[in-house]
Amino acid sequence: MSSTVLPAAGFLLLCSPIVLAQDVGDDWVTVTEDDRAITIETDLLAATIPKRDPKHWMTGIEKGSFLDKTTGFREAGDGLMVIDWLMEPGSDEAWQEQVFAPDGHGVGRYTWFENETDPARREYALMAHGSSHRKRMVEGPQLCHRMKPVQPEVIRGKDFVAVRTSYRFEYAAPGRTPGSRWTQLVVFPKGARYFVLMDRVESANDSPELFLRNDTPGCIRHDRGDTFSEIYLSYLGGPDGVRIPSSEFFSPFPPDLKFGYRRDTHRTPSSFIRAYRLRDPETGADGPWLAGLTLDPEVVYEAWCSQRPGGIIVMIEEIHGRPTRAGDVFSAAHIVGFFDSIPEMHELYDRCQGHTVVTVDADGWRFGP
Structure with missing residues (x-):
C-alpha cells in the first residue's frame, strides 16, 4: 500500500529539560519536558509519556494523563498502549527455576502456576492467563514494569508532535x-x-512464532461498571461487531473463556477496533468512547478482553506471531483516542486501514515505509 504523507514545516529534537510551544503563529500545542516525563498538550488532548519513575507503567501513555478536553473525560485504566515482553508459544516449565534476570526476577516465570501448589495463587494465575495456548518469554524484562530510564526524542513539525522511544531487551x-x-x-x-x-x-532471535504483547488501548479499572457502560469489539459477533454491557464484567473470568480472538481459530476480520464507553462514576452519565484501532487486522496474533480479580479488565493484544529470524523486523500501527460514536471510529479506520508502519521525517509523518 502506498504511503500517506502529512506535511510538516519543521523538524526539531528536544533533548534537555525545556518548556516550549510550537513556532510563533502555531500555538496549538505545548511540549513540556523534564527529567521524569514528556507532556504533550494540544487544543484537544493532553498526554504524558514517562522517562523514569512512572505513576504506574513505564511504557506508552502514563496512567491518568490522557485527557479529552472536549468532554473532560480521561482514560479509566493504568495507561495506554503498554508493552510487556517478547514471547512465543510453549512452556517454560523446564527452566523456570534455573534462570534469573539481572534484577533477580525469573526469566521463566510466566507459566510458574503449572506446578503451583498454593490454591489461591494458582487460581489467580489461571484467571489472569487461562489454561490453554501456553506461552513463554523469549526476552525480558517486562518493559512496562522493569524498563530502566529512557531518553525519548521529541520531533516537532507544523502539524504534529511526535515522541520516539527505543529500548533493547536485556536478557533472554x-x-x-x-x-x-x-x-x-x-x-x-x-x-x-x-x-x-x-x-x-x-x-535478535529466531522463533517459530515471535510476538510482542501489549495493551490495546489499555486496561479498564472499575467497580461494577462505574467507569464504563459497555465495550465494543469490531472483530467479534458478526459484521457489525459486538457491544458488551458492563454487567458482563462484574465477576472474574479467564481470557480463554469468552471475548477472545486467535488468528488460528478465527477468520481475519475487516477491522480490529477495541473500545469502551466511558462513564462518569459520580453521575452515571455516558461520555465518549476510548478506542484502539489496530490498522492491519492480519498483524494480530491473539487478543482478549477478560475480567481479572481486583476490578481490572485486561485488553491484551499480541502482534506478529509469525516465523521470525534474527535480524527480522516487524511492526504494528494503531490509532488511539476519543470518539463520539462507533461509526466515527469506522470512518477513520476505513481511511487508514492496512498500515503497519509509521515514519516521521522533515517532510512530516506518514503511514508506510
Whole structure:
C-alpha cells in the first residue's frame, strides 16, 4: 500500500529539560519536558509519556494523563498502549527455576502456576492467563514494569508532535540472545482527539512464532461498571461487531473463556477496533468512547478482553506471531483516542486501514515505509 504523507514545516529534537510551544503563529500545542516525563498538550488532548519513575507503567501513555478536553473525560485504566515482553508459544516449565534476570526476577516465570501448589495463587494465575495456548518469554524484562530510564526524542513539525522511544531487551531465555530492539513512535496530529502509534521490533532471535504483547488501548479499572457502560469489539459477533454491557464484567473470568480472538481459530476480520464507553462514576452519565484501532487486522496474533480479580479488565493484544529470524523486523500501527460514536471510529479506520508502519521525517509523518 502506498504511503500517506502529512506535511510538516519543521523538524526539531528536544533533548534537555525545556518548556516550549510550537513556532510563533502555531500555538496549538505545548511540549513540556523534564527529567521524569514528556507532556504533550494540544487544543484537544493532553498526554504524558514517562522517562523514569512512572505513576504506574513505564511504557506508552502514563496512567491518568490522557485527557479529552472536549468532554473532560480521561482514560479509566493504568495507561495506554503498554508493552510487556517478547514471547512465543510453549512452556517454560523446564527452566523456570534455573534462570534469573539481572534484577533477580525469573526469566521463566510466566507459566510458574503449572506446578503451583498454593490454591489461591494458582487460581489467580489461571484467571489472569487461562489454561490453554501456553506461552513463554523469549526476552525480558517486562518493559512496562522493569524498563530502566529512557531518553525519548521529541520531533516537532507544523502539524504534529511526535515522541520516539527505543529500548533493547536485556536478557533472554536459555538458548536465546538478548538485545532485540523495541521502538515506540507516538504522533499527535493537529486537530485530532487521537494519537497515532507504532510499535516496532528488530529481533535478535529466531522463533517459530515471535510476538510482542501489549495493551490495546489499555486496561479498564472499575467497580461494577462505574467507569464504563459497555465495550465494543469490531472483530467479534458478526459484521457489525459486538457491544458488551458492563454487567458482563462484574465477576472474574479467564481470557480463554469468552471475548477472545486467535488468528488460528478465527477468520481475519475487516477491522480490529477495541473500545469502551466511558462513564462518569459520580453521575452515571455516558461520555465518549476510548478506542484502539489496530490498522492491519492480519498483524494480530491473539487478543482478549477478560475480567481479572481486583476490578481490572485486561485488553491484551499480541502482534506478529509469525516465523521470525534474527535480524527480522516487524511492526504494528494503531490509532488511539476519543470518539463520539462507533461509526466515527469506522470512518477513520476505513481511511487508514492496512498500515503497519509509521515514519516521521522533515517532510512530516506518514503511514508506510
